[in-house]
Amino acid sequence: MEQAAEITVKGYGNASAMPDGISISLSVLSHKKVYAQTIEGLNTKVSAVSLALTRAGCTESAVTKSYGVTEVWTDQYDSAKRQFQGYQATQKLGVTIPVDNVLLGRVFEELSASDSQPDIGITFVVRDHAAMEKFARISAVINAKEAAGDLADASGLKLMAVKSINFTGSRSGYGSGFSLAQCDLGSAPEVTPDAISHEESVLMVWLAQPNT
Numbered sequence: 275m276e277q278a279a280e281i282t283v284k285g286y287g288n289a290s291a292m293p294d295g296i297s298i299s300l301s302v303l304s305h306k307k308v309y310a311q312t313i314e315g316l317n318t319k320v321s322a323v324s325l326a327l328t329r330a331g332c333t334e335s336a337v338t339k340s341y342g343v344t345e346v347w348t349d350q351y352d353s354a355k356r357q358f359q360g361y362q363a364t365q366k367l368g369v370t371i372p373v374d375n376v377l378l379g380r381v382f383e384e385l386s387a388s389d390s391q392p393d394i395g396i397t398f399v400v401r402d403h404a405a406m407e408k409f410a411r412i413s414a415v416i417n418a419k420e421a422a423g424d425l426a427d428a429s430g431l432k433l434m435a436v437k438s439i440n441f442t443g444s445r446s447g448y449g450s451g452f453s454l455a456q457c458d459l460g461s462a463p464e465v466t467p468d469a470i471s472h473e474e475s476v477l478m479v480w481l482a483q484p485n486t
Contacts, residue, residue: 278434278481281425284442285418285478287410290471293373293398298381300336300367300392305346307360312343316363322390323367330380336367367392370399373467398467407444410474415439418478431482440477446470 300323304315327336343363349355371377378396385392400406419433426433 278483279429279431280437281422281431281433281480281482283418283421283425283478283480285414285416285421285476287413287415287417287474288471289406289410289413290469291400291406292469293400293467295370295399295401296373296378297368297370297397297399299339299395299397300369300385300390301364301394302367302390302392303362303364305360305362309343309361312361312363316365319390319392320365320367322388323385323392326384326388326390327369327381330384331377332369332371332381334369334371336369339366339368341365370401373398375465378465396465398465398470400470403446403472406470406472407474410444410472411441411476414474414476415478418476419480422478422480422482426480426482429482430485432485434481434483437479437481439479442475442477444475445473 302316302319302323304312304319306312306315324336341364343361346359346362347356348359349357371381382394385394423433425431
């Protein structure tokens, strides 16, 4: 029996979609001499963020992305000079809203009027990113099979079966976004998002035999 030939191809699949959400990241900070006061100050700012989002008309609540408390020292690495300055607590929150400039403007307005004083950043997102990934993966396999078929035809072979498939990676092109310090929160800019893209790649080995 004639030994089967192997054809190795790498297939790429792409998917793109317009963003259907704005991911808003918020960071609040509290710095006090006493630990309990530091935590209380942070909790007050987090509550102010939540209230501002509700007043703006957000239907989803902000969720905590990270939380930390650290000691603050002057001359931290000089034991003879360093002095304890208190504690610094930071909490990062996130919420996703529809792509709606009017709602985004209300969010900025309410946050700027609150006592939360957050740093804020926004990024455009596709909420159902898993569907994009699946479409791109399937496209990658289809393209790899088509390329293998072309190579087989040009070589006088026909494809028999897949010997192996290796998922080689994925890459997303996230939408545009920006960050603003608390002093810039007075007004929200008009924003027009770009499409978000996603790419998947697979490495496939096909077994092939001569045409008879």
